[in-house]
Amino acid sequence: MYLTRFRFNAARTGARRLLTSPQMLHAAVMSSFPEAPPTPDGGPRVLWRIDYNSAAEVLLYVTSPARPDLTHLVEQAGWPTAEPQGWSTYDYATFLTGLSADSxxxxxxxxxxxxxxxxxxxxxxxxxxxxxxxxxxxxxxxxxxxxxxxxxxxxxxxxxxxxxxxxxxxxxxxxxxxxxxxxxxxxxxxxxxxxxxxxxxxxxxxxxxxxxxxxxxxxxxxxxxxxxxxxxxxxxxxxxxxx
CATH class of the missing domain: 3.30.70.1210 (Crispr-associated protein; domain 2)
Structure with a gap:
């Protein structure tokens, strides 16, 4: 499992278009994987969420069984020339394994x-x-x-x-x-x-x-x-x- 964070450039038309259409954003998220991830009933699956922290800080979080590639989102709705690549992906499986009772x-x-x-x-x-x-x-x-x-x-x-x-x-x-x-x-x-x-x-x-x-x-x-x-x-x- 992986946890990915991507920051939208809310000033861009592509970002505004995606943020106003859950259907388009769902398609964009699912396009982050070379092979279509399975969506098993009750099992691990691709999930995503938008956090509107401020007008200038709009974040996309994705959890997924496979590591995503968000290059297309950076090109449409991020900062293509900025460093680093425009998103961060973390090893979520290790974090999940470390969760303990009563924490x-x-x-x-x-x-x-x-x-x-x-x-x-x-x-x-x-x-x-x-x-x-x-x-x-x-x-x-x-x-x-x-x-x-x-x-x-x-x-x-x-x-x-x-x-x-x-x-x-x-x-x-x-x-x-x-x-x-x-x-x-x-x-x-x-x-x-x-x-x-x-x-x-x-x-x-x-x-x-x-x-x-x-x-x-x-x-x-x-x-x-x-x-x-x-x-x-x-x-x-x-x-x-x-x-």
Whole structure:
């Protein structure tokens, strides 16, 4: 496994085009590999995430089973003449192997918190996004047991009365993503097909602290992602030492 970081040159037209289209950015990320990486159900896969740290610092993070080559992204949306090559790739497998039970980490995650609802009896269930921080937090808390981690709880004196404030956790950066999948036969959408092919994603960013409870389970979750919409910039959790 590898972890790669790439910085966009947000002043370039190519960068702005990619950043406004999850579908185009997904295609650009997947083009970083000479052979198409597998996307096994529940196993390690290619994940990516955009971090908007400031107007001038927009970062792409990618985790992948194979080492990527982002030359095309540098040419379209980076600094082609700058040194070094324009991206950094790290040995992620060694980091994952070193994760131990009860270790505490700061984390960042962009995810698509959804649930299935049925508006009336007999109707099929429909996947719907959680829109409020309370339910977005509850969604992440439900991922803990099967994810091999636990969100760190605050000391009692540091808590307020709101639901969710008992945890070292913040949720924000909500973004609505909407686009139409292109037809595989023509590469375009007809007006009739556009509605049927529309993709709408509600992405939010979580930041906080967690404790590793089951290292093997947690390693697999980091490599395979959390939640839905993994192809469109959701599901990638990254860790940093607690300062």
């Amino acid at each position: 505490v980490w700061a984390f960042r995650l962009t995810a698509n918190p959804v649930h299935s609802i049925r508006r009336k009896e007999g109707e099929p269930t429909k996947r719907t996004a959680h829109r409020t921080p309370r339910y977005q937090i509850e969604w992440l808390l439900k991922q803990q047991d099967r994810g091999g981690f636990a969100i760190v709880e605050k000391a009692p004196e540091a808590r307020r009365l709101e639901r969710g404030d008992e945890y070292e956790l913040a949720v924000g950066g909500a973004r609505g993503l909407s686009f139409s999948k292109k037809s595989s036969s023509t590469g375009k959408d007809s007006s009739a097909a556009a509605g049927r092919n529309a993709v709408r994603i509600a992405a939010v960013t979580y930041q906080g602290r967690l404790r590793v409870t089951e290292p093997e389970v947690f390693r697999l979750r980091l490599a395979s992602g959390l939640g839905k919409a993994k192809a469109y910039g959701c599901g990638l959790m990254t860790l940093a030492p607690v300062v």
